[in-house]
Amino acid sequence: MKRLLALVMCLVLLPVSPAQAGSTIRNPLNGSADPTLTYFNGNYYLATTLGNRIGMWRSPTLAGLATAPETTVFRDADVSRNKQVWAPGLYRFDGRWYIYYTASDGVDANHRMYVIESAGDDPMGPYHFKARIADHGEYAIDGEPFVHNGRRYFTWSGPGRGRSGPAQIYLQAMDTPWSTTGARVALPASGGCDEVREGAVSLRGAGRTFLVYSTCDTSKPDYQLWMKSITDGQDPLVPDNWIQHAGPVFWRNDAAGVFGPGHNGFFKSPDGTEDWIVYHGKTTSEYTSAGRTTRAQKFTWNADGTPNFGRPLALADTVVPPSGDPWASQDPGAARGYVVGEEKQYFDRTPEDALGHWWQQPNGTLRHDTWGGSLIAGRPSGFRHGTEQHAFARTPDGRLRHLWWTPGVGVRSEDWGTGLAGDPTGMVSVNGQKHVFGRAPNGTLAHWWQEPDGTVRRDNWGGSLVGTPTAYAFGDEQHVFARGTDNSLRHYYWYPKIPDNLPAVDDWGAVGTVHSDPTGFAFGRQQHVFYRTANGTVEHRFFDHSEWKVYTENWGGNLVGTPFAFRHGPTQHVYGRGVDGALWHLWRQPGTSVQAQNLGGTLTGDPVGIAFRGEQHVFSRSADGSLQTHLGTTVTPWPGGQIAP
Known part of the structure; x- marks a missing residue:
């Protein structure tokens, strides 16, 4: 509280608040789409597509994201890139945070990819505009970095909707967290439809990197996730080094009332022992992009080292919080x-x-x-x-x-x-x-x-207490x-x-x-x-x-x-x-x-x-x-x- 404007001495009932963290979690976590989520230094951080800004939600518990207030961390004044702001991706490199996102001047065909950089090591910023990234003079969306063989690469979707053939996944090496270098490479990707290939994000497994991407029109109930992988030591800029995994790995669940699950991210539980997927889905099979909400659930690994995402859970299903999630007990003060x-x-x-x-x-x-x-x-x-x-x-x-x-x-x-x-x-x-x-x-x-480096400091806040x-x-x-x-x-x-x-x-x-x-x-x-x-x-x-x-x-x-x-x-x-x-x-x-x-x-x-x-x-x-x-x-x-x- 910055200042105390009024001291009201009265008996009141507390305002009704939506459910937060307790023994279990119920999805959705957010009312928007295209989520990115990470856990860092005691808090979860979530960003989704908002259209005219980059906003962040923060909570010490996963379920608490559902009622946490939004903080706008970036709003661009440049009219050439401050509309149709989509698909933020939150990443940490070299002690700073970077958000990669797509934006336009209001014309879909003019979408390009951009990156903002934090001033310090706080996911909430403040952020400043850093650069346009991987610009090849044509429509480009859903850019995300990944690391393979200790080197950073950038992946995105292009050339764009409305052109012949499906949208294409591209890869390019990165020389800094905000720029790419060398030639781009087109990566063929199956998808069960002749439509988009978009929202590719990486997932590290034992000895290999997986690239999980969304296929088919996002407004369709068959929007779903497919996957490619590459083993350690191989060059990701050689398309033939990638293995195409057959069939969707995460798709509609009619019995659970979940349609169009996709545009996902991955995050670890607070104690680092569990893997979780965050994605958007909707509750209708109609052709519409409205009603997409952010959901999260735990996934496991198969004996062959591939991820097993299971099936999308119904909104009525309860989810046990991630391991190490404090479940809102003593949140967040100390106790015995x-x-x-x-x-x-x-x-x-x-x-x-x-x-x-x-x-x-x-x-x-x-x-x-x-x-x-x-x-x-x-x-x-x-x-x-x-x-x-x-x-x-x-x-x-x-x-x-x-x-x-x-x-x-x-x-x-x-x-x-x-x-x-x-x-x-x-x-x-x-x-x-x-x-x-x-x-x-x-x-x-x-x-x-x-301090995080172990340095102990002290001061005195004054007052007179017992x-x-x-x-x-x-x-x-x-x-x-x-x-x-x-x-x-x-x-x-x-x-x-x-x-x-x-x-x-x-x-x-x-x-x-x-x-x-x-x-x-x-x-x-x-x-x-x-x-x-x-x-x-x-x-x-x-x-x-x-x-x-x-x-x-x-x-x-x-x-x-x-x-x-x-x-x-x-x-x-x-x-x-x-x-x-x-x-x-x-x-x-x-x-x-x-x-x-x-x-x-x-x-x-x-x-x-x-x-x-x-x-x-x-x-x-x-x-x-x-x-x-x-x-x-x-x-x-x-x-x-x-x-x-």
Whole structure:
């Protein structure tokens, strides 16, 4: 939030929001066609055909793309190339991002291919126009680069519709990410029809490169994908080196109500273990290009090393999120519990003042170990970043300790320096920086961050706070909420273009009413914060960016300690310890009133919750000091060390 225009104290129902990430995904992800999608530094990035601009959608979860706001990253003022803007392709070369696209002056026959370049290593830009690429004086569309034998090549479709014969796939070597060199080569390509060959994109397999392309008229229900491949070591500019695979590899599925699937892209799951295809399809067999929407699904590999894309899924089918997708649990702030791949993770301080780690393997086995030999104080916090697990803790002498686990490497530890008097919290920002916040000895907000190259920096955001703050990213912004010394709700924030690059703080009110540490999350265009009041009820404040207002409401309850809030899909959840020692659950779905349930059990500490597929798991300390999880009213003790009170 750049500035606070109004503080509105009223009881309201939250605006109804479309479903976002939860236990499963339902297509479509976007209402347009010709998608390109990638995962980078904790976020998915999607671009589609918009006609007069290049727009981008960003989300830490795949399903969240469906309701993420569009950011226009490029709009051209040149009238010779700012109309009929089609088919963006997003690629990263040498630490910069490039978007390849097709545009014209409004006359289809004048379509040519262009490329824009990012100013830095952020897929959201800013971008500037770089060049017209592979211009041979005739109609050209759907340009995409690919790498084979360590060298870049460019592929596109031409010479154009309305001429004799089908559109042709061409290849040419690239000398820079924005230019081609040498002669172009026509690549014969089968397609089951005498029409287009377009939208060719590459896919790396074991020892070879696949070129997957769309055939037939995009308005027909038989628009589909075909494939060629070339083995490593062979020259792609020699057409005979390519193998033509027989028949379509992805085509209409009448039984599922999917027609015209094509113009695809490929992306990896966040943990790098799965391959996914993104494409557009429509729900009608009529001849029309209207109604095409972006969909995504996982694919596998055959024993012979060729991809198996399966059949296009119906829009009613549910899709398990990609491996490593956070499923909107703690999105995207830090907590003592989080999900990494198929495993539930939890960190806490043991009675010996060590960092205890509990996790559940995919087969249900519960495990426990201790990270590092350093002593810690208070409660740790952490987050996942790709396939890595990160934990942060305060040492007894007030230093910030960073411990992290990497597959194949194990646990490592480093000291981020002195100046921490409270428990840490943090986030991963969109540029890959790891941020940690905590109360300094003088009551101000201390801030550490680590650059992607490992360099640790720090500053101080000022203010006067007590307890432990909560922090999360909101797009490219950083937001921290804390309890002031007057029991008010304090809001610290930073964004890339803030004046003088200095963080700011404003007051969300609630003077005298905040009697626990805050907890919260970002959701669509809203920021949400919850806390316990003096009489034990849960108060909820949220900022709506569409209306530029802060709203407040009371969810009721009778709690002690600090509650924990997260969302699971579009539903907001708060778990807390009741005055009776039981676990209480308050939640609200869009358009409904708040509901509450006593889940029983005995808690001797504040709970922490996570979303895991269709389930919500809550961690807490039991009466005997051991770790327990709650799944509804079922309480399961976890083996291993005790938790410090």
